[in-house]
Amino acid sequence: xxxxxxxxxxNEDVIKALWDxxxxxxxxxxxxxxxxxxxxxxxxxxxxxxxxxxxxxxxxMEGNCPVATLKWKGHSEDxxxxxxxxxxxxxxxxxxxxxxxxxxxxxxxxELVKDKELRCIMxxxxxxxxxxxxxxxxIYEFSIDTGEVVTEVGSVPISEIEIELYSGETEEMIEIxxxxxxxxGLEVENKSKYAxxxxxxxxxxx
Numbered sequence: 001x002x003x004x005x006x007x008x009x010x011n012e013d014v015i016k017a018l019w020d021x022x023x024x025x026x027x028x029x030x031x032x033x034x035x036x037x038x039x040x041x042x043x044x045x046x047x048x049x050x051x052x053x054x055x056x057x058x059x060x061m062e063g064n065c066p067v068a069t070l071k072w073k074g075h076s077e078d079x080x081x082x083x084x085x086x087x088x089x090x091x092x093x094x095x096x097x098x099x100x101x102x103x104x105x106x107x108x109x110x111e112l113v114k115d116k117e118l119r120c121i122m123x124x125x126x127x128x129x130x131x132x133x134x135x136x137x138x139i140y141e142f143s144i145d146t147g148e149v150v151t152e153v154g155s156v157p158i159s160e161i162e163i164e165l166y167s168g169e170t171e172e173m174i175e176i177x178x179x180x181x182x183x184x185g186l187e188v189e190n191k192s193k194y195a196x197x198x199x200x201x202x203x204x205x206x
Contacts, residue, residue, distance in 0.1 A: 043119060045119075068089075154200055
């Protein structure tokens with residue numbers, strides 16, 4: 001299960017402040033800071049079977065390693081996103097539902113798509129800056145994401161911070177998130193990158 005807080009970042013100055021400032025002093029894990037480029041493709045059938053069943057299927061390049069991901073049963077409120085997630089190594093960035101076969105969700109996924117062709121419906125191109133903190137009660141990863149979601153009908157910019165729960169209690173993560181939100185004037189973000197891409201495809205408001 002993936003549990004994270006998501007906040008929209010209003011401008012470049014706040015991005016710089018979030019990254020440059022040592023917000024947590026001794027709690028920040030030594031040598032945990034990292035920058036990377038993440039290029040992901042999201043797939044669905046021509047009939048949109050996955051979107052209709054609230055399933056996201058992506059293959060993302062993490063360095064030189066493709067990782068296939070399924071996300072489902074998601075909900076969000078006040079910036080808190082909770083969803084089931086399955087990650088497995090992939091051989092390439094092309095869709096291959098068979099990589100999920102060994103899991104119960106993978107079997108459901110294969111039954112849903114059957115022999116239908118999977119096509120790329122959107123891509124995300126993200127510059128990610130991340131670090132982790134360990135409070136002694138919990139471990140949390142902070143990701144500052146900037147970039148865009150790209151679809152056939154246009155693109156939408158991404159500028160947000162995610163705080164993901166690795167271990168510990170959701171309550172402590174929410175307290176940490178609220179402190180950062182107040183300090184930097186952040187707005188809660190209840191839409192995932194995938195959801196914003198779907199809205200763009202369907203002609204909704206971003």
